[in-house]
Amino acid sequence: MTDFRTEKDSLGEFKVPAAAWYGIQTARAVENFPISGRMPDTDFVRAHVQIKLAAAIANTQTDWLTPIQRDAIVSACERILNGEFIDQFVVDRFQAGAGTSHNMNTNEVVANLANVTLGSDKGSYTPINPNDHVNMGQSTNDTIPTAIRLALLAKLPKLLAATHHMADAFDALAVQERDTVKSGRTHLQDAVPTTLGREFAAYAWTLRRVADNLAQVRPLLCATGLGGSAAGTGLNTSPNYAENVAAELAKLTGEPIVVGHLAAQMQSMFDMQAISAAIRGLALELTRISNDLRLLASGPRTGLGEITLPAVQPGSSIMPGKVNPVMFEMLNQVCFQVLGQDAAVAYMTQAGQLELNVMMPALGSALFDAMDWLTNAMRVATDKNLIGLIINRDRCDKFIHDSVGLATLLNTSIGYARAAEIAKESEKTGKPVREIVAAHNLMSEAEFNKLVLAAAHGVGSGGGGG
Template sequence: MTDYRIEQDSLGKFKVPARAWYGIQTARAVENFPISGRMPDTDFIRAHVQIKLAAARANCQPDWLTVTQRDAIVAACERILAGELLDQFVVDRFQAGAGTSHNMNSNEVIANLANVALGGEKGLYAPIHPNDHVNMGQSTNDTIPTAIRLALLAKLPRLLAASESMAAAFEQIAEREHDTVKSGRTHLQDAVPTTIGREFAAYAWTLRRAAANLGAVRPLLCQTGLGGSAAGTGLNTSPDYARRVAAELATLTGETIGVGDLAAQMQSMFDMQTLSAALRGLALELTRIANDLRLLASGPRTGLGEITLPPVQPGSSIMPGKVNPVMFEMLNQVCYQVLGQDAAVAYMTQAGQLELNVMMPALGSALFDAMDWLTNAINAATEKNLKGLVVNRERCARFIHDSVALATLLNTRIGYMKAAEIAKESEQTGKPVREIVTARNLMSEAEFNALVLAAANGVGSAGGGG
């Protein structure tokens, strides 16, 4: 036996691996595009197969697809959706414009599975043909952008859950440290008192806001152009196909799949760019928060050291005992990569011409990576570091009472100029503001401590500017 079979298409004959469930057009693409070595995203494979399954059901009408053909295609799709033969989707992520190679990869695998189940042979494509039956009423131009949308919809709940888990961890710390007073800092200089609780509650609120912005993109992704065929005209589609296939996809995915403008949805990548912008917003907030935590954990002796992050690995190959904030360093790196993916998506969004944006394979891949990387990085940082974070309360207390900015609390008691005198004395002598205040009999130490706590919790009129 040979290790290949010969198939023929409009360009001629070509060798296909004998064991392969894909066919000639896929084999040509494997040879043409040895680019990244990265196979298709699994959610994307599944989404594209869901489209083929939904199309077979929608096309089962008189003079279109027979019940036997439908059932064979559906059964093949269900095997793939159950996790079988995912290794047969082999076209590199950087491939023919618009994703024709992946579309044919799906068509060929499904056709071969269906034919063998019906007693036929791989590569002969009878009674099920990849183009005539599996691809009936479809085009690369409407199936690929629809599959990208469905894959993104599949990933979205996982990313939102990861974001909520991190927000909840911040909120838990905030509740635990509600009255842990610390020095606020503006311009990286000492500022008025705040609390760990207020600081960390703000992180939780911001993450939830960014996640809500991300979740708001969901209805846009549900509006597909499936049924537009090659140029949004619906050429060669069965009666009422666009509505029928959308209903089938809604049942398969559990999403409120609807029909958008059939021409616009293959010309424009606006909805995907909107998602990318929301991912950028989340990444920007995450990297800011990660940098704050690294700064707060700096030390342990010569930095701020207000928090301690759980050690997960030795921090140096030369310095014994050193431990680094590696989980949030990792999160930073992922966020920067996501920003790069967003820039790539922006360029590819504007790169469409006339009836089609042919950048879709790489555009989809960039979004898949951004969502998966963020999901995994957020989960790892939350589980391995954030949930074990320890607040160094004594360190926070020492910093706040060493801060000259506490003189600001006296503004409403003795006026700005007299408060400035106390700040200057504290600066020159090194004495804490509390000591100077009690020495001048302005208030007792207990009264001053209560004033600091009230100010940190936003109670009363004490406050300060930038």
């Protein structure tokens, strides 16, 4: 049977679990919002605690807090940032608009830890009060959007690293398969020769370009509205608080935090929409690349079968020996879910009214999920399927010489119309183009093979690894 303590707020008394480091407003929120069963994102919790720590230091600089109060608050925050008490952040991700419940969850946990350190009891809120001291000069209006931005900044390097990790794997394959000639395909039909190296190099180049696009969002996220307090007015903040707290956050996070427009950073989620759009771009490219790899690995007998993805699990409960491209099927599913999160972010971005966007708790959660899911999915897909990928060179060679698209190589020597006749003859008889050109005394099979190789390497064309 759970023991309780009774606390009191402006609505009256409420029972709080005796062992809890949170207080009455958090306990009310737990009862009010049994929605998803998902607790707050850890990077978001840490970011919000960093704000409380920075605020305590900034408020002491103007003597609004005493050094004793500051030290108790800072100590409590540092314990949380070192990994303690994370389980005390318990408000569902779908909660009161703007995130007041989470803000008070943090204020209460920090206050209770600080008071116990100073010799008081949990729930006494003296000498450290959650609202008067931990939340000094702050509001849900400015701390929650700032915490979301800081959490996104914390996640961004991991997402970028996973993207570059996959690009590195493709680059390695591009170098390895530089001379592996294969049939290109456009409209899913035979086209001119290319190389696997060129295909893989194109994937790597695209992923790096997407990563660059993601990185460009970082300065937008570094401009905070912290210090705007309620409605961007700066109400109840100490002198130079916005600048002082931004400087402290920069020290804590290692990010170039600056003061943005205090009102705009509560009203507008432009920077969050910008990173969502960049994440969407990554998901779209990953979807295309995953589909390509699944197609190239199709078979093993009746598909393209130009590559073999490493087997990580049996593929069927009924068909013995079947192996499926499960890692890139998983990556596809993650990408589709991320696209849904982006749509939710877009709806919530435009749903703010006047001085505040109250959709921030779910908006932040959608972005946190998108970044974490893609980071994890790309890394395991790279480690388990790209690294160790097998090239079926005989299959590539067979397809390239079976392709009627090779007739395109004759355009400059015999003209488009004559080359089309060669293509039709190849399609009708099933004979390779090189055999037909030799039979018509246009060139020897060896000479045609050299032509194919030169065309595949794209003399004069761009693209590394080709």
